[in-house]
Amino acid sequence: MSDSDTTDTMISPETGVTLRRDVRPFRVAYKGQEAWVDLPGFYPESDDEGLHVGDDMQVVDAALRILKEKIDGIPAPDTIRKFRRKLKLSQREAGSLLKVGESAFDKYERGLAEPSGPTIQLMKLLDRHPGLLDELKTG
Numbered sequence: 001m002s003d004s005d006t007t008d009t010m011i012s013p014e015t016g017v018t019l020r021r022d023v024r025p026f027r028v029a030y031k032g033q034e035a036w037v038d039l040p041g042f043y044p045e046s047d048d049e050g051l052h053v054g055d056d057m058q059v060v061d062a063a064l065r066i067l068k069e070k071i072d073g074i075p076a077p078d079t080i081r082k083f084r085r086k087l088k089l090s091q092r093e094a095g096s097l098l099k100v101g102e103s104a105f106d107k108y109e110r111g112l113a114e115p116s117g118p119t120i121q122l123m124k125l126l127d128r129h130p131g132l133l134d135e136l137k138t139g
Contacts, residue, residue, distance in 0.1 A: 010042050017044045030067040037063045080108045097136050
């Protein structure tokens with residue numbers, strides 16, 4: 001939702017209270033680690049919970065992906081995009097070479113799917129040893 005699509009206020013469908021567009025700190029936790037983000041939304045004057053619409057939750061999703069990368073080694077979409085570009089591959093080429101399907105890297109890079117463990121391991125190997133890419137291409 002773009003800024004031109006949002007208004008400054010709305011009425012809560014649950015309480016009937018007027019909510020105002022604002023940003024508030026929000027804690028994102030994963031496996032004992034945490035990150036704080038500024039979460040946009042519609043909030044009441046009190047400290048009650050807000051209402052989030054459109055792309056409001058994207059900051060939470062991004063923070064969670066960063067925590068998962070740090071803790072579990074699951075690469076975030078930006079990390080996957082940098083890996084692919086480093087090897088000078090299109091999304092289709094990367095998916096085909098890594099045998100995950102031609103549209104897999106599109107989904108990884110948009111955060112719609114996460115690569116499997118073996119795919120992550122292969123990406124790590126290729127990132128450290130880009131010369132192995134030629135073996136995959138001829139292989």
